[in-house]
Amino acid sequence: MAPNSSAAARPRAELDLADSLGHELVRFIRLINKAKSQVSKQGPDGIERAAYAILFTLIHEGPQRTSRLADSLHAEISTISRQSSSLVQHGLVERQADPEDGRACLLAPTAEGLRVFEENRKQRNQWLAEVLEDWSEEDRQNLNRLFGRLNTGIEKHSPQLADAQAPTAAPAKGATA
Template sequence: MADAQRAAEPNPTDSDAPDPADLRTADQLGLQLVRFLRLSNHAKQHFTSKAKHAIERSNYALLATLVHTGPLRANALAEAIHSDPSTVSRQVGALVGQGLVERQTDPDDGRACVLVPTEEGVRAFRANHDRRTRQIARMLAEWSEDDRRTLVHLLTRLNTEIEKFQGEDR
């Protein structure tokens, strides 16, 4: 019994603790991510204040998902954007109030509803998407094509790891 208990206890030598160099790099990355989020929030506020079809960033994610995937129930939308259903409910209310999204009867279950972007919602999404794409292209204009592709690859990889990590019990 004592042997089984000892075997179940973590052994400091076989721990999955990161190497000190990995921790330094992770710290530097963390600092850069905080800086990136702060700068991107500031840039978004600046550009949104001048936009004709301005959509709050949190609402943009919902609208983009609906435009790309088609009608969804609110709980499926919350899951798709990794958000809390009550938060999504409030955001959907704002989008409905702006005339960008509408609730329609779910064709699979007449008791439920699905969320659908309106024509105005699709126009607003496209205007925001096009403006964002042009802004990013201007910001990265002096980067080589290889550097831009590397950035896309690494951000995609980081996002995938974040999604996997969130699904684990840690």
């Protein structure tokens, strides 16, 4: 988050509102992290929860090399290699020959990997629906619209944070993590 040189020229009320939003965003991130930590470190199938990020990335961005996954997930190649091996052993990911370089391999989700992805997605959606169940339909729609707008604003002002594969509009059903 690079400081903007025009920040000093912003009205006090605008900065106070930004401060309040910043507080709520930090609170949100802490709550999400707590919710994630309540789920065991390993899923019922013995796979590290962190390994699912690989599966999700492969589903969204397509087959790719371990090195590209490591870059995309900001992780060490050794970590990605260990986690992807577990996913391969459990039949969620498969290795394929790289069509551009026969000496290399790509990791790709299997049909079982897609099924597990969808099951995790359904569980997440059920949880979110429960969290928002006492909100009006209008409030839920506004939250979704404003969250998308916030993410677009962050990407616009910090292009290095933008996901190259992020949809610019609402993602198609079945295409979200």
